[in-house]
Amino acid sequence: MAAQPRNGKVTVVGAGFYGSTTALRLAEYDVFETVVLTDILEGKPEGLALDMNQSRPVEGFETKVVGVGGGSYEGTEGSDVVVVTAGLPRKPGMSRMDLIETNAGIVRQVSENIAKTSPDAVVIVVSNPLDEMTALAQIATGSPHHRVMGQAGMLDTARFTNFVAEECGVPVSSVRTLTLGSHGDTMVPVPSRCTVEGKPLADVLPADRIEHLVQRTRNGGAEVVALLKTGSAYYAPSAAAARMARAVMEDSGAVMPVCTWVDGEYGISGVYLGVEAEIGRGGVTRVVESNLSDDELAGLREAAEAVRAKQADVADL
Template identity: 40%
Template sequence: MTKRKVGIIGAGAVGATAAYSLSMMGVCGEIVLFDIAEGVAKGKAIDIGQSVHYAPVSTIVTAAESPADVNDCDIVVITAGVPRKGDMTREDLLMINAKIMKSVVEDVMKYSPDAVIICVSNPLDVMSYVIHRMTGWERNRIIGMAGALDGARMAYQIYNKLGYGAGQTGTLVIGDHGQHMIPLPHKVQVGSVNTLELLSKEEMEEIIERTRNGGAEIVKHLGTSGYYAPGRAIAYMVEAILNDSKVVVASSVLLEGEYGYSDVSVGVPVVLGKHGAEKIIEIELDDATREKFKTSVESIREGIDILKANKFFD
C-alpha cells in the first residue's frame, strides 16, 4: 500500500474522532471525510486539518463533495446510519440503516473497489453481513469494529477495580456487539498474570456487566453515545491493516464453518494485516460459553431474517 488513503463515510462524532486519531498518529497519507449533512464533513476536515500542524507526521485531511471523491481508498470506514428514536421498532431501524448501507456500499464498490471496509454502523453484526451480501467480496475485506471497543471498555473496568496495570490488560470479547456480547475473563491477563488470579468471581461478574453496559453508561451522563473510545478503536484497526501488524483483535467477520456456524457475521478473534481479517482464530469454548455464543448468533440471525422477510436482499 503506497497511497495509504482512508475514506470515512459518516463524519459524525465517531467518524470525526477516528479521523482526528488517525491524523495525530500519522499512519496514513490522506483522510477523506464524507457526510450527507451539508457542511459537516467540510467543517470537520478543516478543523482536523488545522490540528495536524502539531502532529508528528503531516496527514492531508479533506472533505468529499460527493461519494465519487471517496475514491481509490485502501480502507473505507463506514459509520453512516441513524440511531433508534422514540417509537421506532427494531425492524424500522434495521430497514432504515440497511437502506443507507446499501447506498453507501454501492458507492464504495464503484469508487474504491480494492478497499478493505471497516463497518461501524449499528446494528453492527447485521450491517457487516449486509455489506457481504451487497459486495460479494472476499470475507477478509469486510470487518465489523466491535471487539476492539468492547475489549477497551473491559480493560478500563478491570483497571478501575484493580487500580494498576493500565495499558497492560489484554482482553477478549466475542459474540455480537450488543447485550449478548461475551467477555472471556479466563482469556484476560494483566501483564502476564491471568485476571482470575487477581479478581474474585463476583468482581469479574461486575466487570462483565459494566462492560456490557459501557455504552449505556456514557449515554446516561452525556445524553449521547461515546465517541472517543470508538474513534480510537477504529484508528487502531486501520493502523494494524495499513502497517500489516498482524495483531489479534476480536472483530465481526463472516463465518464459513468456524465455531460451527456459516452465513452469519459475528465477533471472533481475527488476525489483522494488510489484507484485512487475514485469519480467524478458533478458540476452544466451554459448554456455557458455547451456549452464550449460540444465543449471540441467534440474535444476529433474527436481524438478518427481518431483512430477508422484507425482501431486502432480493
C-alpha cells in the same frame, strides 16, 4: 532524519462525532497519504477537514485530510480502506436493534456507493446494530466476506479492560481481557482469557465482581448514552476503528477481536460474529480460534444463532 513514507487513502463515511474523531486519529497516525471525510451535509466535512489540516503544524503530521460534502463520493475513488460510521446514533432508552430499519437504508446506499468508487477497499462497519449492518454491507458491496468486517470486539474488550483495571486499581496496560460474540445482549466476555498482571482474573476478583464487570461491559454503550442524553460514545469507538484501519494498511497481521464471517470455526458456520481474527492488507486473513471454556463456547454459539436470524432479515431491508 528522513520522513517516513506515507501511503494509501482511507475514507471515513459520516462526519458526526464518531466519523470526525476517527478521521483525526487516522490523520494523526501520519502513516496515510490521505484521509477523506464524507457526509451528506454540505460544508460540514469540508470545514472539519480544514480545521484538522490546520492542526498539522502543531501535532507534526503530514497526512492530508480532504472533506467532501453533499453526499458526493468524488475524491474517495480507489480508497484502500473505508470506515462506515453513517447512521443514526442511539438515544437514551434505545437498544442498538431499534436502529435497524433506519440505518439499514443508509448503510445499503453507502455500501452501493463504495462498490462503485472503491470496489477493492477493505470495509470496516461501525454503524449499529453492528453485526447486522456488517452483514448488510457485505451483501450490498458484493465484496468477498474477508474484505468486510465490523468494529465491536475491539471496543467491548477495551471497555472490559478499563473496568477491570479500575476495579483492581492497576494500570490498564497490566490487564488483558477479551470479548467475543455479538455487539449487544449476546456479547460473550471471555473471563478464562483475562489476566491482571499475568494472573488469571478469577484469582484476582471474586465471581460476583467479575459478573458485575461483565454486565457493565455489555451495557457499556448504553451507560454512556444515558449520561450524554444526546448522541453516543465516540472516543473509544473511534480509537478501535482507527486501529483496525491502520492494521489493514500496514498489513500488520495483528490479531484483534472483530466482527467477521465465521465459516466452520468453533463449529459455527455462515454468520458474521465477533471472534479474534488476523488483520492484513486484504482484510481478515484468518479467524483465530482459541481455547474457550464450555460455558464460553456455548455462549458464542448462542450469540451466533441470535444474530443469524436477524442477519437473514437485513437482506430485504
